[in-house]
Amino acid sequence: MKRKILLIEDNEQNQYLVTFLLEKHGYEVIPAIDGPMGIELAGRVLPDLILLDIQLPSMDGYAVAHELRSNPALENTPIIAVTSYAMTGDREKTIAAGCNGYIEKPINPDTFVSEFEHFIEGSQKEPPQ
Numbered sequence: 001m002k003r004k005i006l007l008i009e010d011n012e013q014n015q016y017l018v019t020f021l022l023e024k025h026g027y028e029v030i031p032a033i034d035g036p037m038g039i040e041l042a043g044r045v046l047p048d049l050i051l052l053d054i055q056l057p058s059m060d061g062y063a064v065a066h067e068l069r070s071n072p073a074l075e076n077t078p079i080i081a082v083t084s085y086a087m088t089g090d091r092e093k094t095i096a097a098g099c100n101g102y103i104e105k106p107i108n109p110d111t112f113v114s115e116f117e118h119f120i121e122g123s124q125k126e127p128p129q
């Protein structure tokens, strides 16, 4: 069975690129264009992993991660922040909000899937902390 990846991303180009790369590698991608839609879908489809943009309209990714973690059904679901905030402290901020890791934007099509699979494989071998 294909693994389901919830992609919460408001930028059309990034949505397109990530969906293209993941589908090419056999994943099913479920798109959400903002936080509330992502939270609703996450609770309903229980994805294998959530990719979360931090810069989102109305509700930022930190708030979204916090809300996702408050759902017991999503307690162990890996949440990976995808963000161009590359400043010191932002990584810590995403982890504090409940994310398991961080992939930097701009997305590099040559390395994105291997970075991504590091998190999904790791999540199968050991429970997230």
Ligand code: MN
Residues within 6 Å of the ligand: 009, 010, 011, 053, 054, 055, 056
């Ligand atoms: Mn964005």
